[in-house]
Amino acid sequence: MILTDIARSFVDQAAAKRQQLATDIHRPRYHFLPPSNWMNDPNGFIQWAGQYHLFYQYNPFGATWGNMHWGHAVSTDLIHWTDLPIAIAPTPGSYDEAGIFSGCMVNNNGVPTIFYTATAEQCTVQTQAIATSADSLITWTKHPSNPVMRDVPAEAGQTRDFRDPFVWKEGDTWYMVVGSRIQDVGGVIFLYRSADLLHWEYLHPLLTGDIRQDGVIWECPNFFKLGDEWVLIISMHDGRATGTVIYVVGSYENQQFTPVYRGVLDHAVLYAPLSTLDDQNRRVLFGWLREDRTGAEMTRAGWSGAQSIPRVLTLDAQHRLHMVPVPELKAIRGHHQQLTAAGSLNVSAAAVDIEAQIAADGNSGLSFVYSSVTEEQIEIRYNAAAQQLIVTQTMRGADSAPITKVKQMPHSAGTTLNLRVLVDGSVVEIIADEVTSSTHRIYASAVGDCSVQLTGSGAVDVWEMPSIWQLSQ
Numbered sequence: 001m002i003l004t005d006i007a008r009s010f011v012d013q014a015a016a017k018r019q020q021l022a023t024d025i026h027r028p029r030y031h032f033l034p035p036s037n038w039m040n041d042p043n044g045f046i047q048w049a050g051q052y053h054l055f056y057q058y059n060p061f062g063a064t065w066g067n068m069h070w071g072h073a074v075s076t077d078l079i080h081w082t083d084l085p086i087a088i089a090p091t092p093g094s095y096d097e098a099g100i101f102s103g104c105m106v107n108n109n110g111v112p113t114i115f116y117t118a119t120a121e122q123c124t125v126q127t128q129a130i131a132t133s134a135d136s137l138i139t140w141t142k143h144p145s146n147p148v149m150r151d152v153p154a155e156a157g158q159t160r161d162f163r164d165p166f167v168w169k170e171g172d173t174w175y176m177v178v179g180s181r182i183q184d185v186g187g188v189i190f191l192y193r194s195a196d197l198l199h200w201e202y203l204h205p206l207l208t209g210d211i212r213q214d215g216v217i218w219e220c221p222n223f224f225k226l227g228d229e230w231v232l233i234i235s236m237h238d239g240r241a242t243g244t245v246i247y248v249v250g251s252y253e254n255q256q257f258t259p260v261y262r263g264v265l266d267h268a269v270l271y272a273p274l275s276t277l278d279d280q281n282r283r284v285l286f287g288w289l290r291e292d293r294t295g296a297e298m299t300r301a302g303w304s305g306a307q308s309i310p311r312v313l314t315l316d317a318q319h320r321l322h323m324v325p326v327p328e329l330k331a332i333r334g335h336h337q338q339l340t341a342a343g344s345l346n347v348s349a350a351a352v353d354i355e356a357q358i359a360a361d362g363n364s365g366l367s368f369v370y371s372s373v374t375e376e377q378i379e380i381r382y383n384a385a386a387q388q389l390i391v392t393q394t395m396r397g398a399d400s401a402p403i404t405k406v407k408q409m410p411h412s413a414g415t416t417l418n419l420r421v422l423v424d425g426s427v428v429e430i431i432a433d434e435v436t437s438s439t440h441r442i443y444a445s446a447v448g449d450c451s452v453q454l455t456g457s458g459a460v461d462v463w464e465m466p467s468i469w470q471l472s473q
């Protein structure tokens with residue numbers, strides 16, 4: 001097996017790096033993240049020979065964005081991961097010298113085939129490229145015909161933003177969607193087709209956005225059939241920063257997509273999600289949980305970014321996307337406690353899985369308190385009159401004065417609000433009634449004497465969660 005020095009040293013040092021960073025109170029313990037340094041989008045997610053392979057945008061040289069490589073890890077249960085060597089690195093002086101950007105993987109008659117965006121000239125030239133593996137997805141060979149797609153369609157009116165291929169097969173034909181933008185119009189998803197994965201015919205835009213409200217660039221498209229409908233997931237970038245991830249549901253015939261419904265996939269930090277179909281016929285999605293702090297803070301921490309707990313997607317009769325963390329997570333749940341009325345439960349760490357049903361009456365609320373001393377917390381409640389889910393975080397600033405951040409989002413609950421809340425270090429994933437997702441990053445100044453509190457009426461189940469990594473004590 002031929003591995004570059006950087007790929008080999010990655011695995012040699014992984015366990016030691018994880019050990020070193022394990023005492024960081026902000027670092028998640030049951031969400032996937034690399035041993036150290038920067039991670040963003042999930043890439044190439046696939047189940048292959050019974051194992052789930054997750055690749056990810058990775059900077060091996062620091063805790064801020066840059067030098068994009070594809071990191072790689074493998075799992076049998078979507079929860080416990082084994083670090084593998086870096087899968088793909090830029091080749092200096094070539095079409096991918098400036099970074100290996102996001103993409104996907106397909107099974108081409110038994111040949112694992114990665115599609116990625118190759119970047120050159122300070123990332124201003126973006127083309128689509130292929131790599132294949134002959135050794136169970138560990139080492140990758142870039143295809144001699146790379147890049148297999150060079151030209152941004154002329155109607156884009158620009159040549160810089162053209163990335164994140166997502167490929168699928170219908171009958172004997174391969175299709176690809178690529179994220180881009182049309183100058184002065186808005187984000188766009190371009191549709192292509194191919195008989196051999198090497199020669200691609202441009203068809204037309206699958207969907208185009210409105211620059212006034214839908215971001216400037218559309219990134220990381222996913223397009224797939226779910227039940228009887230088709231779902232297009234789009235990450236909207238505003239030109240300077242990551243924006244919101246939306247999904248569009250509709251019908252798809254003769255390469256034409258007709259939307260019937262549009263929803264928000266996550267209201268806060270989850271970005272650039274990638275889904276795959278597994279052997280249980282589940283559509284499973286990972287999303288990058290970006291940090292909500294400065295580059296200097298990330299560099300000081302020595303790491304940045306986590307992946308969501310993978311979610312199983314389904315659609316309901318109103319075309320809404322339902323998201324449920326994979327049931328495999330329940331297998332690692334530890335100590336269980338329950339509340340059936342207002343009260344408080346002490347937990348040993350900021351690492352819990354919560355299922356709660358609270359009255360959707362405007363008065364009832366669920367909180368996670370990070371420290372009894374600083375009273376830093378995140379609280380979730382429902383405003384029935386405004387039909388809004390309200391997430392309030394109270395943290396302490398440098399002078400220890402409380403700082404409150406409130407996030408309100410549309411949600412229509414029945415009489416009870418069903419919440420799933422995953423707290424893990426600085427990560428908080430909140431999913432209400434399976435359809436409204438708000439994922440936060442919270443950096444409490446202290447973690448100790450943690451508790452889960454219910455005000456008003458409802459019922460709460462709390463499980464303490466272990467580390468998924470084998471660390472020595």
Ligand code: FRU
Binds near residue numbers: 068101117163242
């Ligand atoms: C989304 C994204 C992708 C790109 C990658 C680069 O977060 O901007 O469009 O391929 O990150 O790291």
